[in-house]
Amino acid sequence: MVPLSHYLILSAALFAIGMFGALTRRNAIGILMALELMFNAVNLDFVAFSRYLPQTMLQGQIFAIFVITVAAAEAAVGLAIILGLYRNFKTVNVDEINLMKW
């Protein structure tokens, strides 16, 4: 059996990669993809805890289902916002969209 900490470290690695992408990608769609990576890392944590901790009643999996639902809503609204941005600015690079910046 794989120890719990290995799952947690894998999840931390996925989260860190996603965080790097969210901080540095210029393409807004790339940032959304990195956000999805971070969601997946957190879900992996929930499911691993739900499997390993004694006396769980599947709460981790329930929470993961809710996280997946919210992630789907986030992706739909986020992509709609990106399409709106593209219509107004003709670009999806977030460092060129600086209308409200000094």
Added chain:
Amino acid sequence: MTVTQVVFYVLAAFTVGAAFIVVLATNIVHSAIALVFTFFGVAALYILLDAEFLAAVQVLLYVGGITILLLFAIMLTSRISARGVRILNEQAGISALVVFAIFALMAYANLRVVVPAGPPPPASYATASLGRLLLTTYVLPFEAVSILLLAAMVGAIILARREREKD
């Protein structure tokens, strides 16, 4: 080293490698394709953790839904043939430093954590009890999240709709 451990490490390497491609690929379409492989890797890890229902949901929703949505958005926005364009902003170095520090902190904390004595035996009929929990104990969040989905759907339609008067 048992078979489960070998499978876990292979899947972990696969998932992390695909995640690196997602973040670092110069072509955004390659990123989306690598994202599919990451999602599949995570789904396989769910199966390894005895969460079959979540694995199915992961494949249906992420691979089937969100990736298609992302690909449509890519096709509608970016000029795919744009070459030689920077994909990372100028804060890549400092970001890598900070993110690595955070990862090292989390890994250190994980290695020091008190590991529970042993995993309990997997619950039989886990999917059935999952459904029962969703409709009894967690029925209120279940309904709330359905309203959230409805609101998000309406909002996405309104945001993405083209304004007639302007064009």
